[in-house]
Structure formats: C-alpha cells, structure tokens
Amino acid sequence: MKKFAAIYTILGLLFMLILPTMNLEAQSIAQGDQSGGAFFSGMAKFWENSGFYNFDYRQLLMIAIGLLLIHLAIKFKYEPLLLVPIGTGLIIGNIPLPATEGATIGINDEGSVLYYLYFGVKEGIYPSLIFLGIGAMTDFSSLISNPRLMLLGAAAQIGIFATFIGAVALGFAVNEAGAIAIIGGADGPTAIFASSNLAPHLLGSIAIAAYSYMALVPVIQPPIMRLLVSKKERVIRMKPPRAVSKLEKILFPLIGLLLTAFISPGSLPLLGMLFFGNLLKESGVTNRLAETARTSMVDIVTILLGLTVGASTSAALFLSVSSIKIFLLGAISFAIATAGGVLFAKAMNLFLKKGDKVNPLIGAAGVSAVPASARVVQSEGLRSDPNNHLLMHAMAPNVSGVIGSAVAAGIMLSFFM
Amino acid sequence: MIFLIDIENWNWADIYVIAGVGYSVVFLVLVLLILVYKLIPKILNIRIKKRLKKEGKEIDSSSSEQYVAGEVNAAIATALMLYFNEQHDEESNIITIKRVARTYSPWSSKIYGVRNVLSR
Numbered sequence: 001m002k003k004f005a006a007i008y009t010i011l012g013l014l015f016m017l018i019l020p021t022m023n024l025e026a027q028s029i030a031q032g033d034q035s036g037g038a039f040f041s042g043m044a045k046f047w048e049n050s051g052f053y054n055f056d057y058r059q060l061l062m063i064a065i066g067l068l069l070i071h072l073a074i075k076f077k078y079e080p081l082l083l084v085p086i087g088t089g090l091i092i093g094n095i096p097l098p099a100t101e102g103a104t105i106g107i108n109d110e111g112s113v114l115y116y117l118y119f120g121v122k123e124g125i126y127p128s129l130i131f132l133g134i135g136a137m138t139d140f141s142s143l144i145s146n147p148r149l150m151l152l153g154a155a156a157q158i159g160i161f162a163t164f165i166g167a168v169a170l171g172f173a174v175n176e177a178g179a180i181a182i183i184g185g186a187d188g189p190t191a192i193f194a195s196s197n198l199a200p201h202l203l204g205s206i207a208i209a210a211y212s213y214m215a216l217v218p219v220i221q222p223p224i225m226r227l228l229v230s231k232k233e234r235v236i237r238m239k240p241p242r243a244v245s246k247l248e249k250i251l252f253p254l255i256g257l258l259l260t261a262f263i264s265p266g267s268l269p270l271l272g273m274l275f276f277g278n279l280l281k282e283s284g285v286t287n288r289l290a291e292t293a294r295t296s297m298v299d300i301v302t303i304l305l306g307l308t309v310g311a312s313t314s315a316a317l318f319l320s321v322s323s324i325k326i327f328l329l330g331a332i333s334f335a336i337a338t339a340g341g342v343l344f345a346k347a348m349n350l351f352l353k354k355g356d357k358v359n360p361l362i363g364a365a366g367v368s369a370v371p372a373s374a375r376v377v378q379s380e381g382l383r384s385d386p387n388n389h390l391l392m393h394a395m396a397p398n399v400s401g402v403i404g405s406a407v408a409a410g411i412m413l414s415f416f417m
Numbered sequence: 418m419i420f421l422i423d424i425e426n427w428n429w430a431d432i433y434v435i436a437g438v439g440y441s442v443v444f445l446v447l448v449l450l451i452l453v454y455k456l457i458p459k460i461l462n463i464r465i466k467k468r469l470k471k472e473g474k475e476i477d478s479s480s481s482e483q484y485v486a487g488e489v490n491a492a493i494a495t496a497l498m499l500y501f502n503e504q505h506d507e508e509s510n511i512i513t514i515k516r517v518a519r520t521y522s523p524w525s526s527k528i529y530g531v532r533n534v535l536s537r
Contacts, residue, residue: 147454154447161436168432240488248457255453263446403450404443411439 054096058315065318066090066310072215079215079372082188082306086211089310107311118308121203124196126305127189128269133298134189134370134402135277136290140252143396145241148348149358153400155344156366159184159337160408163329170325175199178412180326183210184333185405186217186367192309193270194409198416204313205323209330217372218379220331221364224338225380229360233346234384236359238393246284253278260407266417267410271403334367341366341397358393365394368401 047053069087073080092114097106107114120126143150163184167177179195179202191210195203213220253275260271280290317323345363352358361380365373374394381390 144454147451150447150451151444154444157443158440161440164436164439165432174427174432174435243490245461247461248454251457252454255457256450259449259453260446263449264442400447400450404447407443407446408439411442415435415439 049098051096054098056096056315058319059094059096062094062313062315062318063091066094069212079211081302082211083215085303085306086208086310089307090313091310092307093311093313094315107308114308114311117304118312120301120304121192121308121312122196122200124193124269126301127193127196128273129301130189130298130305131270131406132273132277133293133301135253135274135279136281136293137298138278138281138370138399138402139395140278140399141244141249142241142392143399144244144248144252146393146396149362149393149396150400150403151348152341152345152358152363152366152397153368153402153404154366155363156337156341156368156397156401157185157404157408158340159186159333159367160405162336163333164412166329166332167325170329172322172325173199175416176202178416179206180329181333181412182206182405182409183213183326183330184337185401185408186210186214186334186337186369186373187402187405188214189305190270190368190405190409192305194412197413201317202322202326204309204318205326207309208313208318209323209326212327213330213334214369214372217334217367217369218376220334221338221367221373221376222380224335225342225361225364225376228339228342228346231384233349233360234381235388236357237385237388238357238359238362238390239355241392246282249282250279253282256403260403264407264410264414266413267406270406270409274402274406337367338364338373341401359388359390362390362394362397365398366401366404368398368405370398370402371395373401374398 066087066089069083069090072078073083073087093107097103103109104111104115106112107118109115120129160181161184164177164181167180168174172180176199179191179198182191182194183206185191188207188210192203192207195206199206257272257275260275261268277290277293280286280293341363342360343363344366345358345360349357349360359381361377364380365377367373374391377394378389378391381388
C-alpha cells in the first residue's frame with residue numbers, strides 16, 4: 001500500500017511539474033530561446049498525447065464499469081471466463097487516446113492490432129467458432145432420449161419475439177429490434193452474431209447486456225420459478241433418461257444440420273458449426289479434433305471475443321439512452337423467456353399421463369444459457385427434494401434452447417438482410 | 418444493407434407477422450426434430466429385430482426392456498465396484514515382527530549437510 005502511495009505521489013509531482021513548464025514554454029518561445037523551446041514543446045506534446053490530457057469523464061465511467069465486471073467475476077464468480085476479458089476490454093477500449101491523424105492504436109483505427117482482432121467479431125467468425133466448441137463439448141443424449149423436452153426450448157424463445165415487439169415499441173428501428181431481441185435467447189454468441197449483421201453500432205451494448213444477464217441467470221430465474229411452480233409440482237420426479245446408442249448420437253448432428261439448415265438457412269453459420277462440432281465428438285474417430293475444438297480453440301476464441309467486444313464498447317456508444325433501453329429490454333426478455341418455458345411445461349403436464357409428467361422447473365432451462373440455467377434448475381429442484389436430480393432432464397431443453405435461439409437469429413437475418 | 422421489409426415505412430401488422438412467423442418456425446424446426454427422434458429408435462429396433470431373426474434369435478418385443486436406464490447402469494457399476502473392492506488376497510494370517518536393520522548411509526547423513534547450523 002505504501003509503495004502504491006509513493007508511486008502515485010511521484011506521478012502527481014511529475015504532472016504538477018509539467019503544468020508550469022507549458023507556460024514556461026510559451027515564454028521561452030516568445031523570447032526566441034531555441035533549445036529551451038524544443039524541450040518544452042516536446043514535453044507539451046508528451047502531455048497532449050497522454051491519457052490524462054485527453055480523458056473525458058464518460059471514459060472514466062466506462063473504465064469503472066470494466067472494473068465492476070472484473071470485480072463481479074472474481075469476487076462472485078459470475079461467468080468469470082467472459083466477464084474478465086470483457087471487463088479488461090472495456091478498460092482497454094476506453095483509455096483516452098490522442099486525436100492524431102494516422103494513429104493506429106484504437107480498435108477503430110485501421111491497421112491497429114485491436115482492429116484486426118475485432119474483425120472476427122464484425123464478420124461473425126468468433127461466434128461460429130464458439131458454436132463449434134459448444135458442439136464438441138455438448139452431450140445431446142438427454143435430448144435424444146426424451147425428444148419431447150425440445151418443446152420447452154422452443155417455448156422459451158418467446159423471450160426473443162416479445163423483446164422484438166418491445167424494442168420496436170421503444171422506438172428502435174426494426175433491424176435494431178431484431179438484433180436486440182436475440183438477448184432474450186440468453187445466448188451471447190448468437191446475440192453477437194445477429195447484431196454484427198443487423199445493427200453493428202449496437203453490438204457492444206447488446207453483447208454486454210446478453211453476457212451480464214447470462215451471468216445473472218442464478219439471480220433472475222429462481223424467483224420466477226418459485227412464483228410460477230407450486231411446491232407440489234416442484235417435487236415431481238421424472239423417469240430416468242434411457243440409454244442412447246452410438247448410432248443415434250452420430251445421426252443426431254447430421255439430421256439436425258440438414259433439417260435446421262433447410263428450414264432456416266440464416267442460422268447455418270451457427271448451427272452448421274454446432275452440429276459439426278458434435279459430429280467430431282460423437283463419431284469417435286476424430287477425438288483429437290474434438291478435444292482441440294472444446295478446449296484450446298474455444299478458449300482462444302473466448303479470450304479474443306470477450307476482449308474485443310469489451311474494447312469496442314466506447315463511452316460515446318455505450319453511455320446512451322438506447323443502451324439503457326437495451327438493458328431494460330434484456331432483463332424483461334430473460335424473465336419472459338423463463339416464464340414461457342415454465343408455463344409451457346405446466347401446460348404439457350395437462351396432456352401427459354401421471355407417470356410421464358415433467359417437472360415444470362425444467363422449463364426454465366429452455367433459455368439457452370448452457371449449462372447455467374440447467375444448474376439453476378438442479379439447485380431449485382434439490383431445495384424442494386434433496387433426492388430429486390433434475391440436471392440431466394434440464395439439459396434437454398437447455399441444448400434445444402441453443403438450437404432454438406440460433407434458428408430465431410437465422411429467421412431475423414432472413415427477414416432483415 | 419438491403420432489407421426484405423421496408424425498415425422506414427413499416428406498420429405494426431408487419432411486426433406481429435415477423436414475431437408470429439418467427440416463433441412458429443422455431444417450433445416447427447424443433448417439432449420436426451422431435452418427430453425424427455421419436456422415429457429413429459423405432460427404425461433401429463426394426464433393424465435389430467431383423468438381424469436377430471436372421472441369426473435365429475428371438476427378442477422380447479416390449480420396448481421398455483430394451484433400454485437400460487442410466488440409474489440402473491450406475492447401480493450395477495456401484496455393486497460391481499463394491500464387490501471387487503471387498504475381495505482380498507489370500508493371507509497367511511501369521512503376524513510376524515521382523516527386525517529391520519538400519520545400515521548407515523552417508524547419503525542421508527547430517528554431518529555431510531551443506532549448512533550445519535547448531536540447533537538449540
């Protein structure tokens with residue numbers, strides 16, 4: 001602590017020295033002192049190029065938001081793999097830069113390192129690669145063994161379409177509303193993919209809203225689940241999923257790819273990669289590729305995606321009324337999506353036989369925050385019955401939610417592009 | 418950017434149509450996947466039955482018995498693990514006390530240590 005205080009005192013003294021030198025420079029130039037003039041003009045230039053000279057209070061606010069995200073990730077473990085890179089990116093992207101022509105430092109300066117790293121976000125490359133990794137790490141067997149649970153994943157996508165109507169009502173252009181709506185799918189990569197195509201200027205706000213709410217799934221979902229599901233329904237025990245053969249697991253990505261791509265070609269970059277990743281995993285002959293896709297590759301892409309999304313979120317774009325609206329819509333869409341899944345599960349139970357009923361809690365996992373919402377369902381189920389493990393059952397709507405939100409994004413793209 | 422609908426002059430009917438059609442398509446895709454995945458186990462069962470018939474074997478047609486649930490697998494695996502862990506080698510049951518001779522070795526000797534600090 002003492003060391004920090006000493007360093008900052010020295011820095012403060014240095015800048016106190018620089019301030020008067022600027023006046024001295026003016027005087028020395030007026031007196032025709034060439035050598036002194038060069039020194040002082042150099043010092044003045046250094047001062048003008050520093051972040052202290054160029055800063056704007058809004059940038060400081062953004063840096064504070066970045067620090068808050070890092071704090072949430074480290075202290076409360078809220079999606080640390082995403083919030084740490086995004087928070088750091090926010091700091092990097094809001095460092096005050098000199099308005100020098102031809103400077104290649106910032107993310108919008110063509111030729112800068114950040115500019116090229118951001119290319120993957122702008123062109124929707126990183127979200128597709130993330131989907132490849134998700135495919136290679138996801139076990140679809142719970143979904144294959146009980147396919148009717150896919151309906152819950154479809155039902156929860158009401159969050160997307162309700163948000164679309166809400167965004168238009170709040171005054172967003174229809175293409176912007178289409179991008180904002182995907183936050184309701186609780187799927188960060190899909191939201192980034194849609195907004196990079198439909199509303200690139202809103203990408204930062206949408207990405208941060210999507211990931212923030214995904215991190216807050218354990219906070220947002222339980223009250224809605226408790227409100228809508230009675231104590232009696234919470235203890236419903238579901239049949240254990242049947243064992244799934246290897247052939248079925250191999251067929252799933254192939255059939256899924258063909259079916260979704262033919263109906264919604266706009267979702268091909270995401271779902272094509274998702275099912276390809278899953279085929280690598282399930283084929284059993286490409287273990288090395290699957291291992292790389294689900295570990296090293298997805299980690300590298302997550303780092304680049306988080307960092308550049310954060311860095312692209314400048315104060316001028318983020319601190320606006322539209323960002324507040326996007327955050328508001330995001331919160332409402334998450335609540336609607338959760339409620340949609342839970343209520344649909346309750347409706348399903350009206351038509352199912354006694355032994356086949358589903359626990360309505362798993363409807364909340366229809367939002368595609370994998371596996372966060374499935375974990376929330378598991379913990380809520382255990383609160384009511386310590387021996388009722390719902391995780392495997394919840395994974396089915398959870399992964400079908402991923403498919404559903406990607407299809408919804410494809411539909412939005414096909415409407416507006 | 419080129420848009421399928423006029424992004425400047427839209428009316429609310431367009432918005433509701435997009436939302437309705439979009440939601441229906443999401444359902445359609447997943448319902449089709451459900452139908453395909455309800456069908457696949459049946460097709461695979463027919464194949465298995467045909468193959469077994471060729472080999473002259475008969476299988477029980479009740480579908481519930483064709484699959485072993487994960488919980489049953491876990492129970493069988495636990496039982497097997499407990500059974501094999503309970504097994505012991507044959508022992509002589511003779512308890513012996515052997516005197517172990519500690520021969521001096523300079524490798525662990527303190528007198529050859531780098532620092533011989535006096536301990537109090």
